[in-house]
Amino acid sequence: MMVLGKFILVAFIAEFTVIKVGAVRQKRSIDLIAAHSLISQERLPTDTAPSGYHLFLRPDFESGYFEGYVVINVTVQHKTYEIVLHAHKDLQIELKNATQVAPDDEELKKNSTEADAFKPQLLTIESAEKVKKKPLYQISFGSPIKPGAQLQVYIQFSGPLFNDTSEGFFRSSYPDIATKKAKWLAATHMRPNMARSVFPCYDEPAYKVPMVISVARPKHMIATSNMPVEKTTEDPRLKDWVWDTFQKTPPIATYSIGVVISELSSLSYNLTGKEEVPDISVTIWARPDFINAINDSTIKIDKTLKILAEIWGTPYPLPKIDIYALPNYQATKPADAWGLILFKESELSGRGSWHIAQELVYQWLGALATPFWWSDAHINNALVRYVTAYTTIQMQENETFSNWPMTMLYSIYYEFSKRYPHGKNTAIKQDSTSAKTELVFRMLNYTLGEETFKRGLQRFMADRQYKTFFGDDIWLCITEQARFDEKLPVPITVNEIAASWITKDRLPVLTVTRNYTSNTATLTQQVYLRERPHDVPDQDKYLWWIPVVLVRQDKLDFHNSTPFIWMRSEREIQIEGLPRSDSFVIINPEEIGPFPVNYDAKNWNMLSNFLNSPDRTQIPVTTRAKLLHDAWNLAFAGNLSFSIALDMTLFLKDERDYLAWDPVFTLIDHIGKHIDSSPTIHKKFQNYVRLLLSPLYEELGSEPKEGEGDGTSHLRSSLKIFVCQAGYSPCIEEAQAAYRKWMEAKNPDEGNPVANQYICPVFKWGTMEEWEFGLQRVLNFPSFRKQNERTYLLKTLAGCPNAPEKIEKLLTVTVLEKNVNFSDNDIYLLFSMISTNANGYNTTFEFLKKNWNAIKKRFEDKPYLWNSMVTAATNSFKTEEGLDRVRALYVEKQNEFGTADFVIEKALVNLKEEVRWSKENLPVIEKWLDNYISIYGSKNSMGR
């Protein structure tokens, strides 16, 4: 119901015509994600619009209130009796007066001399009050005001200075180093729609107008706002206070307004640009004892501003920027006012420059050019993400960041190929759609060329700066530039291309079938589905614009990313002029488009042979990773033989780049879970994992080395986790040695000295005694310690063990003996962990069968625990034999499942899918593993 309502509203917004300020523009956007909570918000009537504000604010730190007044210049667009403004319910408002300061259109037409002689006149107010249950304030006049009239509205107000959140106008304090007394500060955070909690206003991004801001402050404090101070004046009524009035801003959205009043310390410098560009004054602010910790950020700010000015083709638009490391800042995102950004202290002192870059990108895209409405904010955010990544890479902080875009890309591959993408979770949906849109920008950057793409963005910025934009304006400008540069033939538009990717919750998979006698190939696009079953309705209707960027072995060239051809929403095309039959092709290298590619077996084989040769590194690492990642995921989905997919892992024996290794860890995890139902194959698989990983694990050593990159540490820690889980003896001994120190500790309940990564291997491969010791620690866990440590222990006790006795013991203690140390939530958590491996669900199944009546009675009045136990016991089998056992239990206890009836019925359906998968794939996998082990396994593989 909710979702439907939002869709209707979005459709309504799409018809919306815009306020008169500037030209009349029509709304026409493609990126309609109905999920943004603000999209469906009520809009102000368009009869009047602001043309400028003068805002006066005075915080009272001690009493926790602020007061102020605002003079709003209003233009009347259509004949009206009223002005409607946004105002938060907590705001106390008093309308002082409203004056007509300029004649209306009719008066102007009648006689211009009279118009010149126009005298301001006070308007008769009929009423001025808040609208019930809406964040609105309505002023009604005695007689109608005609279009063209200019009004000035004078409103006084006061409101709470929040201290429990970092939103609206808020205060906070921090202890002075010397006196330890609290020092106050007050600041604003208006995004997305909190300006209305500070003063009555037109609180929609489209109403961008100039603002003059005046702030009262105690003389010993310093106030900053969007612009530099213009003048400071005494206040005759307030001793020791003065008013700072700041320069008038360019047109600004209400969410970009900002004010800070504090006694923080600062560091300033002038950023000198090119000749004709004026200096920008950059100031960072922090507690006096913290300012040194963020000293480095000035360098990052400096570099980033220069790169961004270059990308946008427009210098930083304001004369100054103030950046705060604000003590006790509580919001999850930085407050990005224009020219005034508030960060958490940790975000500015951290290593990378990503946080800073992202907020600085918003200074152009968001503040300088502003999305018209929240439906346009999605594309704004996605483009900000892309430009942030691009900028961070330009900053050459490769090591901390070079996972981009792979981590994000893999996660959207998994998400969009699910049976039900993002379930019903709109937050996940928003995030994955934003990630996908970011990747579409990346794709355009490659396929149109970096210069064309950048000039397209510059064209957009030149056109929309100081104004608002619709999502489509971005696509339009890129299209114009691409045509100008002859990169895109008429009538193709970037809108069309982008829309085919953004409007669907799916991604395509491209299948390449070569004809080796005619040197041609057939390319087919389909919906990419990974999880089974693949019975998604309307699959035929999904089609994408797919750039076919092609690399051929006989002319290896990864620099040219211009598409060989575009698949224009066509199911299938033929391409000609491919290389001879002894030469492979790679389509979509470097993950240029967010889609996997499948080939015929011969092409795959040529690829894996090449990767196994010393020439391997002629293929860039991102593409090596893609080939491996695509291959095993396509096999997992049932679209490629596992023998081909597993061949693609062979080159790793010579591979040292962590990016190329990344896909293999998810392979081990996902495939491992599927085959641990079959003990013999699982043993072989673990042997394979040890043979594959242990050489590099030994080479890197088990402890970090000084000066090594983030990539290497990341690789070492992944190797350690996976090689340990696969039972590699040296690694397990190391874990047990660390664990023994805990067992020998005098007071083991006081704290846990063992690194988390060691605990699972010990519980999995270690002795019953070691495991029992862990269980005792949970039972005796003192309340003063962090409970998440207890949760971690509990999860590993349940999720890791290989031995049935451990699981049986755990179930006996928690379920049968009803040990009071375990809450219902603990038990729920146990069940969900237990079912993650075959030992767990097998043991639970037997335990349930054996103690059926006792367990039923135990959970009599706790149906959700009963259901989750039945789920844990039945839902994870993967083999025919498992299916038979579950079926037998179902028949035997047919009328006794109670609330869990639907659970077991669903389990039986799932199991059939899993059994089919196992039947198709396990024999192939086993055969491949046998062969692998016969070649590489002669050495001792040091398994448990």
Ligand SMILES: *[C@@H]1O[C@H](CO)[C@@H](O)[C@H](O)[C@H]1NC(C)=O
């Ligand atoms: C409001 O309008 C008056 C003229 O009526 C002008 O002097 C003033 O600068 C305007 N204020 C702003 C903030 O634009």
Ligand SMILES: *[C@@H]1O[C@H](CO)[C@@H](O)[C@H](O)[C@H]1NC(C)=O
């Ligand atoms: C409107 O009210 C304010 C505050 O009381 C006052 O300073 C101002 O002169 C008034 N304007 C007119 C035109 O009366």
Ligand SMILES: *[C@@H]1O[C@H](CO)[C@@H](O)[C@H](O)[C@H]1NC(C)=O
């Ligand atoms: C406008 O009015 C003035 C005096 O009221 C008069 O002198 C003048 O002729 C009029 N102009 C027009 C164009 O009607």
Ligand SMILES: *[C@@H]1O[C@H](CO)[C@@H](O)[C@H](O)[C@H]1NC(C)=O
């Ligand atoms: C916020 O202010 C209220 C009222 O002044 C006070 O009782 C409360 O302790 C303050 N909370 C914090 C977190 O400072």
Ligand SMILES: *[C@@H]1O[C@H](CO)[C@@H](O)[C@H](O)[C@H]1NC(C)=O
């Ligand atoms: C920045 O430049 C201005 C004048 O251009 C000067 O007054 C100011 O002192 C300079 N600030 C710093 C920190 O150098």
